[in-house]
Amino acid sequence: MSIEVCNVTKTFGSYTALRDVSLKVDDGELVTLLGPSGSGKTTLLRIIAGLEIADDDGRGKVYFQGENVAKRAVGERQVGFVFQHYALFRHMSVIENIAFGLRVRPRKQRPSDKVIRERVMELLKLIQLEAFGNRFPSQLSGGQRQRVALARALAIEPRVLLLDEPFGALDAKVRQGLRTWLRRLHDELNMTTILVTHDQEEALEVADRVVVMNQAKIEQAASPAEVFHNPASEFVMDFLGNVNVFRGRIEGGQALLDGMTVAVPDTKGHATGPANVYVRPHELEIERTRASDASLKAHVARINPAGSSAKIALTCSDGAEVQVDLPYERFRQLNLQTGELVYVTARRARVFVPEYQI
């Protein structure tokens, strides 16, 4: 089922959580809403679910497969919502939790007890908790509780699955495992899924498309590769992964930094002037000798070799710190020592020019 959100604004008193936000989600897509706290991602999810209603300014609309559901209560939207802290019914067993959505249906639509039991068993098998049916939420681990919450949401055969930071309260290894499991589940069920997270690794790994949000607006909605390698704004570039920011000047399609020059063909048509130049740590190269005039002089401050790439922190002549990620082999080759003087060049850089000039 496709979802479309059009021009939705949501304020809580004097605080604006969403400002004229529009988003389209295709049928069967897995989309993550990524952003820092306060960016509006949870509010957007809850408005899609119907747990919040957008401001009534005559413009905000929410469409499920073309149908405007903005005025419908959450119970009527047939959404499966998984809460951040699971919200399992603490006085019901796992089986009763999962069966809840089916048991509260009006008599005419309620399946027989036998059918409900079968469905619950099916779901228990899906979440790999067949032996835990009679346990209570307090007897389960965090990861198990989250899987039960998911099964409970799936029991009502929702048209869309909405997850609010589902793995936030779990430790790293469990989170990893569940992430992979969720993606596989999504591929199997092919249900439209929207997931809210502040964990960028999660968002990039799991999603078909990532929607980066900041301060009540959507900064960029694109594939993980696109969002990482071609960020649409400074915020997106800064938020995803690590980035070095240089204050330099752009002139004739080139960025001039303190000793280092990088080609930035996108800015060819722009006027000369100061600009912030963004370079990712893995797009920088270190040499012992000055390869050309276009390199930055810096001293090695700290080396962190533990990882698939070695992370080197360098200090420039003006005191600014630069992060360089070198493939481990290259790092071994160079055999860098702390305090050494080296030369840094950039293979690629991004400059974000403001759309308007004051």
Next chain:
Amino acid sequence: MSSMKKTKARDPVWLQVLLISTAISFVTLFLLMPLAVVFFEALRGGIGAYLKGFQDRAAWQAIRLTLIATGISLPLNLVFGVAAAWAIAKFEFKGKSVLLTLIDLPFAVSPIISGLIYVLMFGLQGWLGPWLKEHDLQVIFATPGIVLATIFVTFPFVARELIPLMQEQGSDEEQAAISLGANGWQTFWRVTVPNIKWALLYGVILCNARAMGEFGAVSVVSGHIRGKTNTLPLHIEILYNEYNVIAAFAMASLLALLGLVTIVLKSFLEWKLKQESLESLI
């Protein structure tokens, strides 16, 4: 070994003994002894004299009136308590703190005043006095007044137990239930009530004990008409003033027994509540 004990952060033994024995003597002197005296005095003349106190018709009227007042105020305050706790815990609205203060009002006010307000409202010289007289209705010096006064003094018990609990539990489970398609009633009965049942029972026990034992407020509105507008506590007072000591203590032993049962139930429920809160921390 002994040097290890000294370095531990622990109160010296003499201090522990002093505090514990002080607490025990307090409890014995002010609680256990009076309670024991009630039963001792009641049974002083033997079982026969004890049971004679229960043969008085006025005594049974008093017991009946106590049960009626309690029987009406308990369910009303239960419903009110749940409604108020729900509104305060799950909704945001202006005047929330005012409501919270008002709920605590009966605790702050002297029981005499609690009774007096009804006399001022419904008494012959009160606001609604003339209207009531016109319609041949009587509130003060009759059962309705007693019921009203009992409701007032037992007002806060259920609400005060539920409010912090429901605030702590939040509304996540209710939201989950609604997102799964449950309507308001289903959510309330299947999700909310099971989560608050022990605290609810606790509030009800306290409410009950106070309702049955209330003296001050009921005394003001009752009129002390023997056999008609006396509750059990008032009847005990009358018996004692007539020097009918054994009968007075016999009746009092009923209230004392109620007190003991209340304490036992209360302890059990406190233990239950503690268990639940420990589980929810996992």
